[in-house]
Amino acid sequence: MIRWLLLISGGVLLGGIVHLATIIILPRTATQDAYSRLKALAPINSVVALPEPTPEKAIMPLMDPAFASAICRYDLSQGPMKLTVPVSLAYTSVSFYTDRDIAYYAINDRSAGRRAIELDLMTTAQHEAMPEEEDVTAADRLIVESPTTTGLIAIRALAPDPGLMPMAKRAIEGARCQHTDLAKRAD
Amino acid sequence: MRLPPISKAAPSSGTDWPKGAASVVSDGYTLPSGTNVRLLFGTLFSLLIAAAVGLGATYFALSRGAAFGALRIGAWTAWPKTGTQEADPYARAEIARSGRLPVALGDGLMFVATTDDKGKPLDGRCDVTVTGVTPAARFWTLTLYNRRGELVPNSVSRYDFTSQEIVRRGDGSFQVVVGPRANPGNWLPTGGIERYMLALRFYDTAVGVATKEGREIPMPSVKTRSCP
Numbered sequence: 138m139i140r141w142l143l144l145i146s147g148g149v150l151l152g153g154i155v156h157l158a159t160i161i162i163l164p165r166t167a168t169q170d171a172y173s174r175l176k177a178l179a180p181i182n183s184v185v186a187l188p189e190p191t192p193e194k195a196i197m198p199l200m201d202p203a204f205a206s207a208i209c210r211y212d213l214s215q216g217p218m219k220l221t222v223p224v225s226l227a228y229t230s231v232s233f234y235t236d237r238d239i240a241y242y243a244i245n246d247r248s249a250g251r252r253a254i255e256l257d258l259m260t261t262a263q264h265e266a267m268p269e270e271e272d273v274t275a276a277d278r279l280i281v282e283s284p285t286t287t288g289l290i291a292i293r294a295l296a297p298d299p300g301l302m303p304m305a306k307r308a309i310e311g312a313r314c315q316h317t318d319l320a321k322r323a324d
Numbered sequence: 325m326r327l328p329p330i331s332k333a334a335p336s337s338g339t340d341w342p343k344g345a346a347s348v349v350s351d352g353y354t355l356p357s358g359t360n361v362r363l364l365f366g367t368l369f370s371l372l373i374a375a376a377v378g379l380g381a382t383y384f385a386l387s388r389g390a391a392f393g394a395l396r397i398g399a400w401t402a403w404p405k406t407g408t409q410e411a412d413p414y415a416r417a418e419i420a421r422s423g424r425l426p427v428a429l430g431d432g433l434m435f436v437a438t439t440d441d442k443g444k445p446l447d448g449r450c451d452v453t454v455t456g457v458t459p460a461a462r463f464w465t466l467t468l469y470n471r472r473g474e475l476v477p478n479s480v481s482r483y484d485f486t487s488q489e490i491v492r493r494g495d496g497s498f499q500v501v502v503g504p505r506a507n508p509g510n511w512l513p514t515g516g517i518e519r520y521m522l523a524l525r526f527y528d529t530a531v532g533v534a535t536k537e538g539r540e541i542p543m544p545s546v547k548t549r550s551c552p
Contacts, residue, residue: 144366148373155378160385160417167420174423190475192483198473199424199434201525202483203465227488228463228527232428238419241409243430245528247462284409291425295463295527297488 164237171197171238172210172289179210182218184292184312189302203297205305209290209314213283217259217317224252225294225308226301233258233281234289242281249279256281257317258290290314382417391415395535399546400435400524404533407433424473432461432527438471438519440546446521448476448514450551451503454522456544457496461529463487466500468512471519478513485510498544522546 167173174196179185186207190200200206211218222231224246231254232243244254256279259267264282292312294305384390391414395402406415407429419426427434439445446452458464467484470476475483485500490510492498501507504516514520524544531541 140366144370145373148370149377151370151374152377152381155374156381156385157413159378159382160413163382163417164420167423169423170420171423171425192475192477195474197424198422199469199523201465201467201523202475203467203486230428230431230527232425232431234425234428237416238425239409239411239416240407240426240428240431243428245431247528248430289425293431295465295486297463297486 172234172236175208175210175289179208181210181212182315184209184309184314186306186309201293204293204295205302205309206291206293207309207312209292209312210287211258211283211290211314212287213258213260213263214286215316217257217263218314219317220254220256220258220290221311221313222254222292223308223311224249224254225305227297227305228295229254229308230293231256232291232293233283234291235283235285236287236289237285238289241284244279255279258283260286385414386418386421389418391418393533395435397435397541397543399437399439399441400543401437402433402435402531404429404433404531404535407431408533422473427525429532432525432529433531435524435526435543437522437524437546440548442548444548445519446502446546447548447551448517448520449504451501451505451507451549453547453549454500454502454544455497455547457498457542458487458524458544459526459529459531459541461487461526461531463527465523465525465527466512467523467525468502468514469521469523470517471521476513476515476517476520478515480506480513482511482513485512500544501549 164170178196184207186205187196188194190196190202209220220231222229228246230243230245232240234240244256246254258281261282264280292309294308296302296305389401389403391403391406392412393403393405395404403415405411406419407426411419437446440452454466464487465484468476490498490500498510500510500512502512502514502522504514535541
């Protein structure tokens, strides 16, 4: 009797370890997470508009159908990125995710306070390596530090009613995400 | 798997059996063979329990939403920390498995309801009313999904309401009727599916990690009005 109790409690204890291990390992092994789904669709360092979710087809679950959205899949290994998003009529937001789909920063049109959301995205190391004086002249520049080298930027504009969807889509189309060096050369 | 030597008379040095392993197994030699079988079955039994308990708990945790820091108001539940870097391992596992991108906390907050205020699962064949006022936010959207997070097909292609589309009463409150048949006013069609969920997202809002459960934030009530 005691033997069976020992075996059962041992099994349950081991089960707890199995449970915790699977929970922790799952994000590392997931092949159908948002980043993997968007990898096939979005080339690196460019803004790609996402098709509207419909009952038949949606890239990700739980997408808000009231929004026009676009994705920039970034890779900072070649240097910092510059992101420019024109602001639409109603509500525009830019959310930053790591390559494990964890949101680490978000900004909306009102907190950006201009006609366009403009910011620089870099890793912590790249931020530290920035020349001091450049940091000063860049005081009015918004700098976002990415905890990972690769990740996702989700750009979304609200269409308060369906008739405004084309306008929201147009605003998203004007969004740019490119390497800072390339952006400078273009100026 | 290689079997251990049959008797003590056969020295382990005579085989290519590793010395370390041989010393572990040698303890069992003095025991009668019946105990060995019992030990084997006992271990298998424990491992079976471990697999069932461990994987079962993981499955339930991921399908029921076991992330910490849930904010529950009436029928509505939100996980503010899921939209931040402080997301706990349960939230991370759920995000990875579902394939969704969580709403970042600086962007907004998503509340989900799978039952009405009395705990009855939301049934697409019934008329359910969502009535009341919402916490302060620049915009909000109310969207209907099936339990897998997909939009539900319906005759009028309406999947959601935004705060601007909604028709309000004189006092600023609103009522949305969620049901299979057309209703006057704000009608959110269910397409007649059995189980669904409602997502109420607030954009640019102060509701977040610091919000305590209680009366300080008003959320609309969810009531099942009539079932066929």
